[in-house]
Amino acid sequence: MRPELDKRKAFILATVVYEYVATAEPVGSNTLTQKYNLGVSSATIRNEMAELEAAGYLVQPHTSAGRVPSDAGYRTYVDQLMRPETLQTSEQRRLHDEFRAASRELDAVIEHTTRLLGQLTRNVAFMVAPHRDVQTFRHIQLIWLSERTGLAIVVTSLGLAVQKTFDHAAGIEADELTSLSNRLNAAFGGKQMRDISTADVARIVSEAGLSAELVAALAGALGDAVGTDELPAVISSGAQHLLDQPEFQDLRKLRSILRIIEEQKALYDLVADSVGSSEPNIKIGHELGSDDITECSVVTVPYHFGDEMVGVLAVLGPRRMPYARLLAVASGTAASLNRHLADTDPR
Amino acid sequence: MRPELDKRKAFILATVVYEYVATAEPVGSNTLTQKYNLGVSSATIRNEMAELEAAGYLVQPHTSAGRVPSDAGYRTYVDQLMRPETLQTSEQRRLHDEFRAASRELDAVIEHTTRLLGQLTRNVAFMVAPHRDVQTFRHIQLIWLSERTGLAIVVTSLGLAVQKTFDHAAGIEADELTSLSNRLNAAFGGKQMRDISTADVARIVSEAGLSAELVAALAGALGDAVGTDELPAVISSGAQHLLDQPEFQDLRKLRSILRIIEEQKALYDLVADSVGSSEPNIKIGHELGSDDITECSVVTVPYHFGDEMVGVLAVLGPRRMPYARLLAVASGTAASLNRHLADTDPR
DNA sequence: TGCTGGCACTCTCAACTCGTGACTGCTAAA
DNA sequence: TTTAGCAGTCACGAGTTGAGAGTGCCAGCA
Incomplete structure (x- = not known):
């Protein structure tokens, strides 16, 4: 539907996302030319950004403000522009150690994993327990x-x-x-x-x-x-991190999100279609299918036991989240969890 | 330590608490004389209130504001002035029905009870699971x-x-x-x-x-x-109700409370000394022993199985809470829970 | 002695104005 | 196609102001 982006537009979009994620401020053409080496003047950037807005990738909160990515902008960024991150070896080792010290009881492991993921990502983490x-x-x-x-x-x-x-x-x-x-x-x-x-x-x-x-x-x-028709348990951790995000200073938004977090079923629905899948998944804003959390995104990473995907780890945060980083952290956590589960009980 | 209150001072204190709980606005002498039949003029009330403040029962947020109860004021109100409430028969019946429809599994009952208490009180409810x-x-x-x-x-x-x-x-x-x-x-x-x-x-x-x-x-x-040295589980519900309270519009306060709510141990510590007791208990502000929630109070009601008190129901909210009402609701819920437990498994 | 009306004083809060700064889009020239 | 320049728009913060609520104190009265 949307036209393919030329190289410069792609770079501008990626940079806007990057900058906006970092600062939480709408990004203007001047900021871009000053902070990033674009080789053209701000006027050119303005033209390009106007076209990106017309094509639906960017949005202007108000006339005299900079631009902010739209759902489609984030989507394109995540699918095509984002450079995947991996954890540093020290981080991997730390994760691994965390799990070595962890309890053997599945309940405790689930709890521990969720808490850990919440702390590491400084966002709301939740986890769908292994499906029976x-x-x-x-x-x-x-x-x-x-x-x-x-x-x-x-x-x-x-x-x-x-x-x-x-x-x-x-x-x-x-x-x-x-x-x-x-x-x-x-x-x-x-x-x-x-x-x-x-x-x-x-x-x-x-x-x-x-x-x-x-x-x-x-x-x-x-x-x-x-029977296996009951939904698996969903537990969450780190709701307080929402308060740190400037987009949730507005208490009305916060309330509807807190309500969702307290409701296992609602959390499950957010990631229901990722549950059987073997691939990480990212849902942005409206893609979550709920009017209450259009300002949020969710990163989902499956974990497995034996050769079956049994559940998912997820991170819920503002749309303005560092997608690549969170994906890396969640994937790393899932990897450690996978190993822990396998170690605990080799079939 | 504090002098005994004469009848009029007692009535004024009780009325200030009542009015402040209802409106969340500091209460002035004029409001009192207009809304309540005191038989004296506002000037007299002013003098009385000044004395109540000197004695530590009331506090003035700033010079030109009305008065607000202090911890000691609430304490005196709760211990001596408050008129106990009971649930209406219709409410009792509703509670009873709720429990009749409830699951038989203890986990589910605990979850259900907590959720119910949160909804009924429009505050944060939590519950210490039966001690083993x-x-x-x-x-x-x-x-x-x-x-x-x-x-x-x-x-x-x-x-x-x-x-x-x-x-x-x-x-x-x-x-x-x-x-x-x-x-x-x-x-x-x-x-x-x-x-x-x-x-x-x-x-x-x-x-x-x-x-x-x-x-x-x-x-x-x-x-x-x-072994029974592990702490019993603590589960909570209704954190989103905190957002409705004017005292928690300030996000810093909210954050520290949310952190406590997410931590089973911290919640348990709030009510630890009520756990074996057979009497309801109310803790106000600093009495909770944590600097993070001096703006809160907790109402605790034990529940029993057989003739042993096995755990507690609790409601956590702003100090400015309707103590008598919450006590009645929590007690009613505990009564229904007691009956449900007894019905489920008569020894 | 206790109560009351009156008054001066204090302080918050909401509304308002206004200047500043950060953007933009457009235009004309390179 | 790019760029410099410029006029226009808008949000935001600072400063101002007036209204309103409430107090403490005092002098007079029962």
């Missing part, structure tokens, strides 16, 4: 809790435990639960979670010769526990 | 995860599961883990968590005739899983 679809069934245990309730725990290959309470008003003995656990374990051991259907679960439960009510209750709970 | 000390041991399960790692899961009476990963580089069979699980279950079944020491755990593990390394790894993990 792609994990392997390891164990199920039915536990007698009280005279009326029991607990089902399902453990998957990453050591992720899901628990569901169920009623057994009709009464069931602890050893009946044990033997049912054994059957289920025998049936599902080593299977991929996504290959276990709730129908399979219901069949095995019904074969155990229990009362119809109990079968229904158990099948329901176990179906939920085994 | 006072729960009963129900089940332990050791699970073979991979060739090098295993998982220990401990379930307590409320259906709370704790998991710990452990190494078994030397190798162990799944059925050895099962038989060890059985021994541990036999030893601890029905005991109070606080009566189970890590030494007990270590002894039983060492009797199983495993390699020394394995015994150490298992004892460590199980000790952690059974």
Whole structure:
């Protein structure tokens, strides 16, 4: 749709993005000629910038201000102009050390990773926990809790435990639960979670010769526990960094963003279409699909376990973010996380 | 230390608090005489207010402004002057219904309760999860995860599961883990968590005739899983409500509070000394013991399971909060939660 | 002795003006 | 095609001002 940019226009666009990201001030033609070696005068730059604005790459906040990149401007920058960054070896080592010191429990690792990413990027970090679809069934245990309730725990290959309470008003003995656990374990051991259907679960439960009510209750709970249709957990860290950004001095904007951050579902929706993917992804402004955060962008990097992409790391910040840097930091963090997960539990 | 207040001073103080909570504007002598029936002129009120200020109950933000309660003023109001509120029956019913519809899983209940309290109070709500000390041991399960790692899961009476990963580089069979699980279950079944020491755990593990390394790894993990020295989880909700308060338009204040809200430990410290208590508690400004949130107060209400207080609900907001109302809402929520917990799992 | 009306004084806050500086677009010449 | 120059536009900060709210104090009164 948009015309291809000639070399000079591309350089100007890239420089405007760079400068605006650094200063948070609209960029004028004079600033460009003074700070960067363009070889032409500011008048020429003015003409070029006017054309870039006409083509939709730049926007003027008001008549006598400099220019600011539009969504399309950022998009072009990210896709074509940005020079990819990599972490320095010292940074990589630091990341690696962070993970070596980290706990072994998956919950704690997720928490730790998110916190770390928030600190390193000085933005809001969030993380979609490993999706159960792609994990392997390891164990199920039915536990007698009280005279009326029991607990089902399902453990998957990453050591992720899901628990569901169920009623057994009709009464069931602890050893009946044990033997049912054994059957289920025998049936599902080593299977991929996504290959276990709730129908399979219901069949095995019904074969155990229990009362119809109990079968229904158990099948329901176990179906939920085994099923993979629940959204994975999303946790976040670093909301306070938003306050440092000049674009969020306006409290109304801040409020709608905070609301999104507090809502797991809303955060998940932001990155839902990146979840299965194996490539990093960047979403800019309106591309996020929510009117409340058109001033934001999100950088998404998947992480994997074995050869499956199981979840994503993400950084949420103002559109005016250092994309290349954040991509590098998130990728580096994901790499360390990948290694940590692999070390913890080689299949 | 402070002189006892005569009746009129007490009424003036109470009215200043009431008015300031409602309007967020410093309260002047004229406002008081016009809005409330005091039977004396504004000049008299001025004299009284000057004395209240000298005694430390009121503060003047600047010379030509009205008065605002000090920490001591709020404290006196809360302890002696405030008229306790109760929820209306319709509100109680609504709360009850909310909990009836709630999930059975403890995690979900905690999450749900916190969210609800945040919405109802339009402030930041947080909740300290049930402390494991006072729960009963129900089940332990050791699970073979991979060739090098295993998982220990401990379930307590409320259906709370704790998991710990452990190494078994030397190798162990799944059925050895099962038989060890059985021994541990036999030893601890029905005991109070606080009566189970890590030494007990270590002894039983060492009797199983495993390699020394394995015994150490298992004892460590199980000790952690059974031990109760880890802080209970703290989760929060409703941070965005802070933005509605005029006192937090200042971003610096907001930032330090947001930082505290994101830190479980910091939140826990705010209410640590209320955790075992069976009485609601209110902390005002400096009483919170943190320089970062001297502008805030916290209302704390315990909740119980059986006859033990297991955790607390709390509301964090500006000092200028409707104490009686928030206390009523938090207490009502706690009451519904108590009933829900009791219903879910009668011992 | 306590209360009150009156008054002078203080201080904040919002509105307003105004000059400055940073841009732009346009034009005419190189 | 580029450039220098110039007029025009606009936001922003500083300074000013008036209104309004509130106080403390004092003298008089019940």
